[in-house]
Amino acid sequence: MKKADVLVVDDEHKIREVVRMYLEKEGFSVGEAADGREALNKISAGKWDLVVLDLMMPGVDGWAVCREIRKTASLPIIMLTARDAEVDRIVGLELGADDYVVKPFSPRELVARVKAVLRRTRDGQKDPGEADQASLSYPGLSINPDSRLVLVDGKSVYLTPKEYELLYQLAKSPNRTFTREELLSTVWGYDYFGDARTVDTHINRLRDKLVKISGRTSFIATVWGVGYKFEVKNELSQ
16 A cells, blocks of 8 residues: 655644654655645645644644645644644634644654544545445435535535535434434544544534525434434425
């Protein structure tokens, strides 16, 4: 299998050096960028399998880089930050980051997370046999697994990879309640390092996008104390 190409973006040379050493030891091909602008230039110029992205950088920060990446690509992103505030983690996840690591961190743990994210991307981001899955269609909503195109009232809606996977997982089993733990396991993978609040953050973001286009109540219902379900009401089928 081809070596995975990982771009490490951090304004601290020592951190880039340590991360590079540990990743190369595990067989990864590693590139470096010292700031957000250099990162965007290298991302546009080459093909990368994953980006390790520091949030707090002068000039173009990690949030801006993440936004630019997500405008055109589903490139996996692991964010690094020295701040452990919950709002930072939530903003990062809402922007489409796949994982979040707080400094100071163990290089071995970071390598484990890189492997886990790449494994999900290559082997588990799509459900086994997803290419053979049927399109889903409900009044006001359709999902095409081949193109990952989601239409709400005939209008396309941009979803991050995880938002799409959550929607598809829920919609393919209408009215079935999924616990947060089930969704974490299915969408993020059993070895995800995060917690159940990750699901809540993505569900809220997904709901906002669906409601913004449809102008009506979201298709996703909260089952208090349990989790979420894709709700097919009588009025949706009329």
